[in-house]
Structures are given as structure tokens and as C-alpha cells.
Amino acid sequence: MAVSNDHKEKLEFIEEMTKNTDQVQAKVLSEILSKNAETEYLKRYNMEGATDRETFKAQIPIVTYEDLKSEIQRIAEGDKSPILAADPISEFLTSSGTSAGERKLMPTIEAELDRRQLLYSLLTPVMNLYVPDLDKGKGLYFYFIKSETKTPGGLVARPVLTSYYKSNHFKHRPFDPYNVITSPFAAILCQDSFQSMYVQMLCGLIYRDEVLRMGAVFASGLLRAIRFLQIHWRDLINDIETGTLNKAITDASVRESVQDILTPNPDLAKFISDECSVENWAGIITRIWPHTKYLDVIVTGAMAQYIPTLEYYSGGLPMACTMYASSECYFGLNLKPMSKPEEVSYTIMPNMCYCEFIPLEQSYGKATGNLVDLADVEVGKEYELVITTYSGLCRYRVGDVLLVTGFHNAAPQFRFIRRKNCLLSIDSDKTDESELQKGVERAAELIKPYGAGIVEYTSRTDTTTIPGHYVIYWELLVKEGGRWPEKEVFDKCCLEMEEELNSVYRQGRASDIIGPLEIKVLQSGTFEELMDYAISRGASINQYKAPRCVSFLPIIELLDSRVVSTHFSKGKPQWSPQRKEMK
Ligand code: AMP
Numbered sequence: 001m002a003v004s005n006d007h008k009e010k011l012e013f014i015e016e017m018t019k020n021t022d023q024v025q026a027k028v029l030s031e032i033l034s035k036n037a038e039t040e041y042l043k044r045y046n047m048e049g050a051t052d053r054e055t056f057k058a059q060i061p062i063v064t065y066e067d068l069k070s071e072i073q074r075i076a077e078g079d080k081s082p083i084l085a086a087d088p089i090s091e092f093l094t095s096s097g098t099s100a101g102e103r104k105l106m107p108t109i110e111a112e113l114d115r116r117q118l119l120y121s122l123l124t125p126v127m128n129l130y131v132p133d134l135d136k137g138k139g140l141y142f143y144f145i146k147s148e149t150k151t152p153g154g155l156v157a158r159p160v161l162t163s164y165y166k167s168n169h170f171k172h173r174p175f176d177p178y179n180v181i182t183s184p185f186a187a188i189l190c191q192d193s194f195q196s197m198y199v200q201m202l203c204g205l206i207y208r209d210e211v212l213r214m215g216a217v218f219a220s221g222l223l224r225a226i227r228f229l230q231i232h233w234r235d236l237i238n239d240i241e242t243g244t245l246n247k248a249i250t251d252a253s254v255r256e257s258v259q260d261i262l263t264p265n266p267d268l269a270k271f272i273s274d275e276c277s278v279e280n281w282a283g284i285i286t287r288i289w290p291h292t293k294y295l296d297v298i299v300t301g302a303m304a305q306y307i308p309t310l311e312y313y314s315g316g317l318p319m320a321c322t323m324y325a326s327s328e329c330y331f332g333l334n335l336k337p338m339s340k341p342e343e344v345s346y347t348i349m350p351n352m353c354y355c356e357f358i359p360l361e362q363s364y365g366k367a368t369g370n371l372v373d374l375a376d377v378e379v380g381k382e383y384e385l386v387i388t389t390y391s392g393l394c395r396y397r398v399g400d401v402l403l404v405t406g407f408h409n410a411a412p413q414f415r416f417i418r419r420k421n422c423l424l425s426i427d428s429d430k431t432d433e434s435e436l437q438k439g440v441e442r443a444a445e446l447i448k449p450y451g452a453g454i455v456e457y458t459s460r461t462d463t464t465t466i467p468g469h470y471v472i473y474w475e476l477l478v479k480e481g482g483r484w485p486e487k488e489v490f491d492k493c494c495l496e497m498e499e500e501l502n503s504v505y506r507q508g509r510a511s512d513i514i515g516p517l518e519i520k521v522l523q524s525g526t527f528e529e530l531m532d533y534a535i536s537r538g539a540s541i542n543q544y545k546a547p548r549c550v551s552f553l554p555i556i557e558l559l560d561s562r563v564v565s566t567h568f569s570k571g572k573p574q575w576s577p578q579r580k581e582m583k
Pocket of ligand 1: 094096097160298300301302321323328398400
């Protein structure tokens, strides 16, 4: 396959980094430690300028976000002294992981944008090895920005992708025939998600013959786009037929961005209308965009739940999971992007940050034992990822559990197994067990006056709806003298629970990325049946606890067959971009 000089250089870079994994890691650590030698954090732990692994591992504790909260709060309040990093903190990246219900704030430095850009620049050369002629057409990508806030000290706080799309790195990237996208910048940068999606879809339809790949960051985002088309195709074809943009698009720069490409095209309008008006949307993606070679979406981890629906709409197109990244740091890429979702492994690029690994058996509670270096992990073992970044995170537990599946040169390849403590996730929301518990407790207050209480509960996500939503199963006990609450009370319980969930969940609800929470009330005795079932499959009676989240189909079927009433949240929980004060 033809490989341009630029692509060749990038592929050589990957080879060089992965052949010298351990040396690169030593260099990265030494660079980070020498650059940040005078920071309050490294001085506190008596590093005294040392840059070697042994001293680092002996002196620096392994931490979680909670351990760094006071440093992060000082930075947020405007303390500009070198607390964690010597370079000035340029902004905060708001992670979808939360702390006390609010997005975690990850301090970052300007230079990290270059490192992220570098990782992005490796994706196309790798993809080009597997899929030919991507320079002969366009990519239809649905990209969105989210709202941003300022911390009391004046630093911007926003998600990492919002930061990237707004950066000059993205806006002014040099023309690259392999990376031509259908969406105008103005539409991507439009804060109003309806207008943004509308115009991105419109352009995707106009360029339908040129589209070679379609994508969004996560599978959930691509399905949202399909759902949007289902709801709005009549308006979209009207625009295409008449060559005039829907009046609902009010953002001047967005209107201007389609001025030149939106011309009356009745044939195209008729074609799309014929495709969309049929009941059966199986294979709609390849019917409307017949040259699409693959879907570019992450379907690993929590996103695996969307694979069947994406297969249905795309008629079984390959799904490429290209990279593994976080707000803390971008980690690596998939060197075989066309592999099946269940076989995807990511290669951590050793130049991005210094990585250590807690063997899974040690990773519950405080990690104390020896951590394993990137080059030394063993195939077949699971580890929790710990990183040290140029932005000043030292031995920070990311919370991801990874399985080593093999090596590319000397660089290990990892399957993403799960995020620790994440029970429920629809999009980027992550709800853990204690958050779910608090939500249930708060909602239970509403049924207390009836003498009713919740004996047991469990949960799951339901992705048969678009957007998907949380389902909570309740088994109730009504005390003597009490009575069964009315339907309206259970309906209110749904919203009450949502009010208690974290801000990423509530933001998802506010923007319809997550559907209304559902409570299913069960016949009494259902959880006992569930226990009998688990025991019949080998669970120990003494140790049995009702699972707080279920995904095994026979169990879901059992629960669903015992439902006595179903309730949905009738409103939306409160959410505002403003953060609660850090405590
Ligand atoms: P955030 O900090 O909000 O950017 O979320 C980062 C987290 O998303 C990571 O720590 C992972 O848990 C998850 N994640 C990122 N990339 C992937 C991927 N390719 N597959 C599965 N999960 C991912």
C-alpha cells in the first residue's frame, strides 16, 4: 500500500518508541522529574533533584484524586506558585470521572496539547495500512463541544475534547487529504447541540457520495446522530430540496458555514426521503452513505453495549477503536484498528507519560507493593494503570483496569477491561455504587410516609432506547398499617434519584444524551429468587450479596418477568455549568 513520506516517518516513530519502551520511559520520567524538581510536591517528598526510578519509587506515594484535592483547589483559586508542575497551568480539563458529585479537575500545561496532537497524528498512518484510499473522500464525524466555566482563580475548566476543538492545533491544522471532514468548524464549535448536530448531519447528507468513514468519539454519540436523523429527516430534506437553511439554525457563523454548499438538490432530497421514510432502518448507514468503509467509534469498555445496535444500523460495518485516552493524559493507540471489538488492544506509547502498573490482586485499597514498569508487565495479567505526567500528576491512579494481551516490539498491548467502581454508564457518565446507593436512599424518603421501604435494589443500563437510560429495580416492603404508594409517588422517585446523581449524569440528562431514569417495582420475593438462581450457579450462600448492577441476560429476564409497575422520570434533574464549591 502506498505510504507517503509523512506517514512513513510517523510509522517509524511508532517503531522507534515501541522498540525502546523501557529507555523511553526512563527518559520521560527523568525529564518530568528534572523539569518539576523545584515544585512544592516533589520537594515535599524529598526528591532533592533526583531523576531516577529507584528514588522516585521510594519517595513518592501512589495517590488518587482525593489525595490531591487541596493542591488542586489552591491552583483553582489562583495560586500560581509551582505546586505540581513547573510550567504554568494553562487550564483545567474536566474529567468525566467525578469527585463529590462534580467532574474532577485535571490541571494541564500548554505543552500537553502538542503531545495530544502527536498521538492524533499517528492514527491516520496506521489506518492507512489497513484501509486504502482514505485520501479520496471525506470523513463524516459528529464532534461537539461542551460548556466551560472559570475557576475562582480565573482558569478555564472544560472537557479535553472541547479544549482540543477550540485550540489552534485543531482549527489551523495543515490540510491533510486523509483528514478532510464534512463538518464545518463553525458547526463543531457551536455550543447549541441541536444546531451543531443539525448542520453536521446536513453536511453529511450533502456530501453523502464522498463519505468514506463515519464516526463520533463514542458509539453512543454516533447512535445519537442516527436518532437525530430519524426525528429530523423531513426538515433536513426540505433544506436540501429548497437550498435554504432551516430557520431554527440561528447562529450566524453556522448559517454562513453552509452558504456555499447548500444549493437546491431535489434528487438528493428525494433519495434521502425514500430511504428514511421506510419503517425498517436496518443498514441505513450504508444505504445513505454507500461508500462508508468503517465506523470510527470507541466500542470498548462501557461502549460495548452499543455494538449490536451499531451493527444493525450499519449492516455490519467494521468498527475501528483507534485510541485510548483520558483527561489526565492521552495514552496510546490501536495498531490494528480493524480488529473486531472484542479483540481490540491498545499500545501505550511510552513517550506520553511515565506508566506503572498495580497487579490487580493488589489494587484494592491502598497500593503498597512494588509497581510494575510498562516494559515489565506480563501477558495474561490484569493491572491498574498509574501515571506520572508532564502536567504534574505523580503516581496517580487512573482507575482503569487493563489486561496485557501481547507485545508490539517491546511495548505491551492492553485490552481495556473496565473502570474501577463504575456501575452504570450510558455516555461519558460513570455512576459508582455509592452514588447509586445515595440516589436510592434519597428517593426512598418519598415512600417512607407510606410506611414503605426498599428491601433490595439493583440496576442496569437499557440501550434499546436511544438515548439509553438507567433502570433501577426495587423490591418494596410495606409495614403493617402502611399502604402501597400511588403511581405518581414512584414517578417522583425517579426524578428524585436523578437529582442525587453526579453532575456528568445530570448534564447528560439536560442535553438528552441520557434518557429519563426508569424505576421498575418488583413482586416481593424476587430478590430471593435471584439468590436461588445465583446459588444454583455456584454462588456461596454465606457470601451472597444482591448484585447492585446486572448485565447477565437470564437475570434481566427473570427481573423483568417479575415487574409489577414501571415508572419514568417526568422531568429533568437540575444541572448548571457552575460547579459546586470544592470541599
Ligand atoms: P475522561 O477522563 O472523561 O476523558 O475519561 C477517560 C476514561 O475513559 C478513561 O480513563 C477510560 O476509563 C475511558 N476510555 C478512554 N478511552 C477508552 C477506550 N478506547 N476504550 C474504553 N474506555 C476508554
